[in-house]
Amino acid sequence: MFARTSAVVFLPQCGQVRTMATLKDITLRLKSVKNIQKITKSMKMVAAAKYARAERALKPARVYGTGSLALYEKAEIKAPEDKTKHLLIGVTSDRGLCGAIHTSVAKNIKLQIANLTASGKEVMVVNVGDKLRGLLHKTYGSHILLNCKEVGRKPPTFTDASNIATELINSGYEYDTGSVIYNKFRSVISYKTSEAPVFSIETVANAETMGIYDDIDADVLRNYQEFALVNLIYFSLKESSCSEQSARMGSMDAASKNAGEMIDKLTLTFNRTRQAVITRELIEIISGAAAL
């Protein structure tokens, strides 16, 4: 005889039973959302203050940065296409809650690494900021050259940029060409993930238009290039930090608004529940009295 396949319907004892939320539950939820709103509001104030300072500092830094890049534009120095060793410097920071700041830089870097390794070139990445390290080290850990921490707590200084550049030069990675990927500040509500080119000393020395520049020997050119690298890193740090603070301001503002909406909805639910409780008690009293 065939055994009867008895489909055992297993009713879990502790299923998801939805009852009417009690007043206490709603009160707890309301209190916690109100606290969260206070926190996000204060984070927004802090980000706004830091953003104001960063934007003021960005003005001279922009003049400085564009001045440093001016040579490469005017001399139209371009990296030759067949170079094999690439360097990517991704500029982010250590702290989150700023929208898509870190992920946009990471996405750009991942795309470039994929393209470059597919065409057989060697790529190494310098992570400025812990967030970028977290986003890259699982899948592209072998491409990471340097990690920089403690970025973002205080406004970036020229000394920070100088330290990063020194470590990069001391690491001995002989890159042929490279770029810095950072978030260029456009306005309070918008930024753009941009790339600025990094040229090696050979590329600059061998560029055709460099012939018109007078009296340059290898030592001067090396000093000049190292200084230009620090300038570029400094410029990208300043732009990134300004973009980050404005993005954090925006995202904390949105969070506060969302929390405010939740509070409104919860307050309405609370009042409805309170009225329902009162009505129930009244009904019980009345029906109890009627039973007498």
Next chain:
Amino acid sequence: MMAARFLVRRAIPALRQVRCYADAPGGGSQMSFTFASPTQVFFQNASVRQVDVPTLTGAFGILPAHVPTLQVLRPGVVTVFNDDGSSAKYFVSSGSITVNADSSVQLLAEEAVTLENLDVAAAKANLEKAQSELLGVSDEAARAEIQISIDANDAIVKALE
């Protein structure tokens, strides 16, 4: 018809004899001067008459239509002569200067201050301290640092005297 040909033939040599003056070099007599430090902009695309800079290969003055060059600065005084004849002096610690073919000059200094902000007594004290430290240190990197300090303080003292 013959007359027309005559006219045409005579016209061509006439054109060839017209001479023009050479065009002024690109940029004319204007220098677009940008002088900035990471935290402060002193000049931005300004038009100035002359700039004197101290570089590792010596001090030289840059006028409009200077030959393009790249140089690295040494600690010293940068003097900017404006179009109206006035001049301004700044002390720079180090940096780079770029003169491009279109007569634009970018002077990027790591630190730059006006001379009023420097204290000659403090500079002299630092200079003596650095010189005495140099005698006692043998490590290459530390020697280089102290030498830099000596150069910078020496330049400050010279600039203020």
